[in-house]
Amino acid sequence: xxxxxxxxxxxxxxxxxxxxxxxxxxxxxxxxxxxxxxxxxxxxxxxxxxxxxxxxxxxxxxxxxxxxxxxxxxxxxxxxxxxxxxxxxxxxxxxxxxxxxxxxxxxxxxxxxxxxxxxxxxxxxxxxxxxxxxxxxxxxxxxxxxxxxxxxxxxxxxxxxxxxxxxxxxxxxxxxxxxxxxxxxxxxxxxxxxxxxxxxxxxxxxxxxxxxxxxxxxxxxxxxxxxxxxxxxxxxxxxxxxxxxxxxxxxxxxxxxxxxxxxxxxxxxxxxxxxxxxxxxxxxxxxxx
Amino acid sequence: xxxxxxxxxxxxxxxxxxxxxxxxxxxxxxxxxxxxxxxxxxxxxxxxxxxxxxxxxxxxxxxxxxxxxxxxxxxxxxxxxxxxxxxxxxxxxxxxxxxxxxxxxxxxxxxxxxxxxxxxxxxxxxxxxxxxxxxxxxxxxxxxxxxxxxxxxxxxxxxxxxxxxxxxxxxxxxxxxxxxxxxxxxxxxxxxxxxxxxxxxxxxxxxx
Numbered sequence: 209x210x211x212x213x214x215x216x217x218x219x220x221x222x223x224x225x226x227x228x229x230x231x232x233x234x235x236x237x238x239x240x241x242x243x244x245x246x247x248x249x250x251x252x253x254x255x256x257x258x259x260x261x262x263x264x265x266x267x268x269x270x271x272x273x274x275x276x277x278x279x280x281x282x283x284x285x286x287x288x289x290x291x292x293x294x295x296x297x298x299x300x301x302x303x304x305x306x307x308x309x310x311x312x313x314x315x316x317x318x319x320x321x322x323x324x325x326x327x328x329x330x331x332x333x334x335x336x337x338x339x340x341x342x343x344x345x346x347x348x349x350x351x352x353x354x355x356x357x358x359x360x361x362x363x364x365x366x367x368x369x370x371x372x373x374x375x376x377x378x379x380x381x382x383x384x385x386x387x388x389x390x391x392x393x394x395x396x397x398x399x400x401x402x403x404x405x406x407x408x409x410x411x412x413x414x415x416x417x418x419x420x421x422x423x424x425x426x427x428x429x430x431x432x433x434x435x436x437x438x439x440x441x442x443x444x445x446x447x448x449x450x451x452x453x454x455x456x457x458x459x460x461x462x463x464x465x466x467x468x469x470x471x472x473x474x475x476x477x478x479x480x481x482x483x484x485x486x487x488x489x490x491x492x493x494x495x496x497x
Numbered sequence: 498x499x500x501x502x503x504x505x506x507x508x509x510x511x512x513x514x515x516x517x518x519x520x521x522x523x524x525x526x527x528x529x530x531x532x533x534x535x536x537x538x539x540x541x542x543x544x545x546x547x548x549x550x551x552x553x554x555x556x557x558x559x560x561x562x563x564x565x566x567x568x569x570x571x572x573x574x575x576x577x578x579x580x581x582x583x584x585x586x587x588x589x590x591x592x593x594x595x596x597x598x599x600x601x602x603x604x605x606x607x608x609x610x611x612x613x614x615x616x617x618x619x620x621x622x623x624x625x626x627x628x629x630x631x632x633x634x635x636x637x638x639x640x641x642x643x644x645x646x647x648x649x650x651x652x653x654x655x656x657x658x659x660x661x662x663x664x665x666x667x668x669x670x671x672x673x674x675x676x677x678x679x680x681x682x683x684x685x686x687x688x689x690x691x692x693x694x695x696x697x698x699x700x701x702x703x704x705x
Contacts, residue, residue: 210617210667211624211644248691253624279514284646284689304510306648306689329544331620331648412620412648443618466618496624496644 211496212460212488213253213467214481215286215445216474218243221260223269225475241276247474248281250481253496255281256309256415256469259289260390271303278304288336288415294327301328309415311336312388315395316361318369318409325410334445335411338391339384339399339432340419342374354396361395372397372405384418384432391419399432400439407440414440415469417447425451425472433463445469453479453487460493499523499702500535502562504552506544512575512698515688519695521702529561537702538565542577546586546602546651549577550594559595566597566680571704573635574682576649579675582682583653598677599656608668617668620650625673627663627685633676634704636662638696645685645694647673652684 218225218240225238244255255277259270267290274287287300288309297308314321314335325333354373358364364373374385374396384399403414416436418429428446437444446465450456456468473479485495501512503525516523523539524531532538540562542549553559566572574582583594586602594602608617624644629636652671655661665673665684674683681701687694 209626210621213623275510278511282511282515282518282688282691282695284648284686301508302510304508304514306508306511330650331543331622413622441618442620443622466623 209494211253211494212465213445214456214484214488214495215254215256215467215469216247216252216481217256217258217447217469217471218475219258219260219471220270220273220289222266223261223273226260240273241280243475244277244281244285247481248283251485251497252283252481253467254284254286256286256288257305258309259287261290271299274300274303274305286334286415288334294324297324297328297332301332307332307334307413309334309336311338314406315386315388315397318363318405321406321411322409325412330410330412330442333411334413334415335403335406336415336417337399337403337406337436338387338417338419339429340387340391340394341429341432342383342385353394357393357395369405372401374398382431382435384429384435387419391417391422400435403436403444404439407442411442413443413445415445415447416465418449421449422447423472424449427451427455428459428463428465428468430458430463433459433465437464437466443467453484456484457488457491457493460488461491498535499537499539500532501525501539501541502532502558503527504542504549504556504558506542506549506552506577508543509541511688512539512541515695515698516702519699519702521698527556527558529557532558532561532565533568535565535570537571537573537704538562539573539575540578540581541575542581543648544577546577546580546588546594547590547592549581550586550592553581553595562595563597569679571701572680573701574680575688576684576686579682579684580649580651580653582675582680583655586651588651597680598653598660598675601654602651603654604651605667605671606669620648621652621667622648624690625665625667625685627665627673628670629663630661631659631676633662633674633681635676635681635697635701636674637700639663639693643693644690645673645683645687646689647685649684 443466446459
């Protein structure tokens with residue numbers, strides 16, 4: 209039986225590991241290669257580097273980090289952050305990474321995912337979704353906001369895609385909307401419908417982060433995780449909000465995620481990967497130990 | 498020297514670094530002569546079956562692979578490099594493969610999971626167990642039930658069940674590695690399967 213995966217995520221800025229709380233207040237937590245080796249020894253199932261380097265000129269640093277990591281760590285490696293072109297993907301794969309995770313570029317050009325999947329194969333294209341529960345605002349205000357944002361998206365009139373925008377929110381139903389730019393910009397697109405569209409365009413996996421829960425240590429947004437997992441036939445990685453091992457269990461079992469991504473509980477040595485997996489196994493979740 | 502065939506598909510650096518990690522020299526090459534001069538040949542690959550075949554053809558390597566295998570030197574196929582060894586694949590229409598082993602490459606069926614609430618996700622992505630069918634030399638250190646890293650949507654269905662070295666359960670039992678004479682191949686990625694995977698690369702490099 210396929211094991212559920214435990215994936216530590218390292219935020220990397222200018223070649224160093226940092227971890228933000230709700231994507232601000234960054235703290236330096238070391239050399240990514242050293243941290244990757246430590247997680248390898250602990251039995252992590254995969255590793256994810258999220259490159260949050262702001263300046264474009266310094267983005268080449270992540271390639272060096274990937275190269276050095278892949279010389280010493282023999283497990284699947286995903287890199288996300290700032291990927292805009294097929295060349296960006298090719299460079300990362302050549303450096304030794306296995307999958308790339310794409311968020312903002314997919315929102316601005318959904319067919320980029322299609323092109324990437326056709327060129328490199330679905331298995332290496334992860335679409336990252338930052339989702340937040342919709343605030344209930346007056347429909348007319350909302351319509352204006354949607355129009356303002358939509359007009360910045362080059363595909364807003366595409367008949368195949370434009371129904372992804374909210375057409376009005378039913379207050380009796382829960383909705384999640386998409387955010388881009390590391391969770392800063394709302395784009396008024398339904399996160400569950402988006403996930404399904406990305407699968408159709410060739411995404412091989414969804415990395416799903418709850419912007420409400422991220423950094424809060426209250427657990428994943430289980431309703432969101434379950435909704436997306438039910439809407440797609442590709443694996444879903446739950447992310448955002450893990451504060452203890454029960455949260456990991458809930459994400460995999462109640463949220464029906466295929467993999468659990470976490471950062472701070474592992475980075476600050478609250479739990480080792482091994483402890484996490486022992487806990488999951490004791491509760492009947494298939495894990496690799 | 499181990500030759501890793503470069504035909505424009507996939508993460509070859511990890512395969513090369515994996516061999517180096519366990520003390521085997523390996524080079525990434527698309528040069529026919531270098532491949533035929535090598536002591537061992539590796540055919541890696543990720544991507545789509547027809548693209549990979551097309552690239553092998555445009556790099557002029559189909560004949561080289563046949564010659565390398567006929568010469569009797571140890572040959573290792575990884576992931577798509579396993580699938581390409583078979584007669585035909587049904588990814589994006591039916592396309593011929595290298596035809597070194599008899600059988601087809603088929604897509605995972607849609608199977609309802611045990612809890613009856615969800616389907617098995619495709620691609621089959623992550624760590625799964627192998628069950629040993631016969632003791633192949635490259636898998637000498639592998640125990641029944643060991644975990645390896647998989648990522649694929651299609652699997653091989655050999656005409657001759659005797660070539661199966663291991664099987665894996667993902668809704669159905671599929672062949673996860675094969676061995677016939679000097680041809681060794683795994684559906685999973687040894688270069689991404691930590692110590693156990695590197696052990697396979699080490700054993701393969703030691704074969705004569």
